[in-house]
Amino acid sequence: NAGVTQTPKFQVLKTGQSMTLQCAQDMNHEYMSWYRQDPGMGLRLIHYSVGAGITDQGEVPNGYNVSRSTTEDFPLRLLSAAPSQTSVYFCASSSWTGINEKLFFGSGTQLSVL
């Protein structure tokens, strides 16, 4: 299993550009989520999904859109990039068996918005 795969690893955008961060998992996990991590800070939850067709907002959802058309994929869209969105983005997934499954994280996407 590849686990959680994020692409790209690095991205530089100009203010106002749009882009999609990709996240895919091959573990058949129901739950997927996106976090952002700013320098010297912890991770903050952006959006999450508990299954295909179901998404919800986390702590910092503004400026980001998500959709979940398949179990495997959970892309994060930046509609109009802003310098405040410069951060490292992590995707995570987890199964749900009712017994506190652990989160599996991708290796991250480092995004710079100029």
Add this chain to the structure above:
Amino acid sequence: DAKTTQPTSMDCAEGRAANLPCNHSTISGNEYVYWYRQIHSQGPQYIIHGLKNNETNEMASLIITEDRKSSTLILPHATLRDTAVYYCIVSDHLANFGNEKLTFGTGTRLTIIP
């Protein structure tokens, strides 16, 4: 979810046991204690979790006090590869589907000294 308090940083000699404390004085009866770590800029990695009993796995041991207001993560024989930021998190899995409400603070930066 209850908040946690961790020291900002700690050092430990290589080969010694690393004991990382965490205070969660407002923890409720349904909340579990989770530990994750983040090595350099990688995605966080699950270590261990528990409710009220002490837990041990191949990576670490988790000691939870009887009143559940604090816990200690123990890395029995620290190596240089254990240098990382360690996050202590409490979450009520009954209220939260899967782990989507895990809130990562700033954690403890553990440095293993050769």
